[in-house]
Amino acid sequence: MLCNKRSLLLLSLGVAAISWIYAEETMSIYRGTVWFIKGMREYTKSGYEAAAKKFNEEDLKVDCTGKSYLITGSNSGIGKHAALELARRGGTVHLVCRNKTAAQEACDEIKSETGNNNVHVHVLDISKPRDVIRFVQSFTHELDVLVNNAGCMVHSRELDENGLEKNFATNVVGTYLLTKALLTKFEGSSDPRVITVSSGGMLNQKLDAEDPQCDKMKTFDGRQVYSQNKRGQIVMTEQLAKAHPNVHFSSMHPGWADTPAVRTAMPDFYNKMKDRLRTTDQGADTIVWLAIAAAAKKQPSGLFFQDRTPVSTHLPLAWTKSTPQEETVFMQKLEDLWHKFNRVDCQ
Numbered sequence: 001m002l003c004n005k006r007s008l009l010l011l012s013l014g015v016a017a018i019s020w021i022y023a024e025e026t027m028s029i030y031r032g033t034v035w036f037i038k039g040m041r042e043y044t045k046s047g048y049e050a051a052a053k054k055f056n057e058e059d060l061k062v063d064c065t066g067k068s069y070l071i072t073g074s075n076s077g078i079g080k081h082a083a084l085e086l087a088r089r090g091g092t093v094h095l096v097c098r099n100k101t102a103a104q105e106a107c108d109e110i111k112s113e114t115g116n117n118n119v120h121v122h123v124l125d126i127s128k129p130r131d132v133i134r135f136v137q138s139f140t141h142e143l144d145v146l147v148n149n150a151g152c153m154v155h156s157r158e159l160d161e162n163g164l165e166k167n168f169a170t171n172v173v174g175t176y177l178l179t180k181a182l183l184t185k186f187e188g189s190s191d192p193r194v195i196t197v198s199s200g201g202m203l204n205q206k207l208d209a210e211d212p213q214c215d216k217m218k219t220f221d222g223r224q225v226y227s228q229n230k231r232g233q234i235v236m237t238e239q240l241a242k243a244h245p246n247v248h249f250s251s252m253h254p255g256w257a258d259t260p261a262v263r264t265a266m267p268d269f270y271n272k273m274k275d276r277l278r279t280t281d282q283g284a285d286t287i288v289w290l291a292i293a294a295a296a297k298k299q300p301s302g303l304f305f306q307d308r309t310p311v312s313t314h315l316p317l318a319w320t321k322s323t324p325q326e327e328t329v330f331m332q333k334l335e336d337l338w339h340k341f342n343r344v345d346c347q
């Protein structure tokens, strides 16, 4: 009898465990499917063209003379195109890139195409926290707009000397430290804005506040880590908006665009989708709109945009919402890193 009770208990524990695992997997398949169907409709070139019918052409007729823009990862792809559009409108543009040669080539190209000579190159790898702090200390210009566009998708687990995983160090830590440190440069601006280029892939991820750099992930999956980082950028943007009401923060999804980063980081995706991908202009459009349009500024700070429209940061019924406590834990981890790298640099 006792034995039977025990086996019954074990059996029911087993069933509970199996249904839990099954539910997790079901949820992940559900999210992925809903997301892909949404992506095929909205993130593609045709998705852009449909959305663009509602755009107001006047929004981007802005004179940017006298304004200063800093864009990370701006030697290629949508970052470079956004820089070009801002330079075309007379803005002073700071290209912040890892590769000096590539950045200088992009700079020369932007100058000759726009006739605007106020385009400057700065060399920085944002995955290196101390370099980020030093860069900002030596950056003597005033700033109106920061575009956090640099990102990476590395497919193996690489830890730096601080124990920071490469994707997390670049996409989350670098973005956070650069944004926090540059806030002091906005003080003279009448219209300071920060735009962070996230990704729709984050809709598949719930914030993992306890393990934001995916140390516990058994088989390292670069795409999943990247999506987790992109979810982190959404939460970060919402929280920075609350903490700094004088600056207008937004995050955005460029859609699926044909860029060198997509070709190299996701070759399979690129090959399957290449006929449907957006051009770099289409991918960069909402970045430029968020950076200069008066209409963008009328939206509340902290929102997530797709094709000039604030959109939900969660798929329906996808269970990706984090609690306020989880978001506090996540932000505290970033704050701790901010203090760690600032303090070390001062000594």
Ligand SMILES: *[C@@H]1O[C@H](CO)[C@@H](O)[C@H](O)[C@H]1NC(C)=O
Pocket: 099, 100, 101, 102, 105
């Ligand atoms: C830097 O950019 C140049 C010019 O695009 C390229 O030839 C070179 O391979 C790049 N270096 C690295 C380390 O990626």
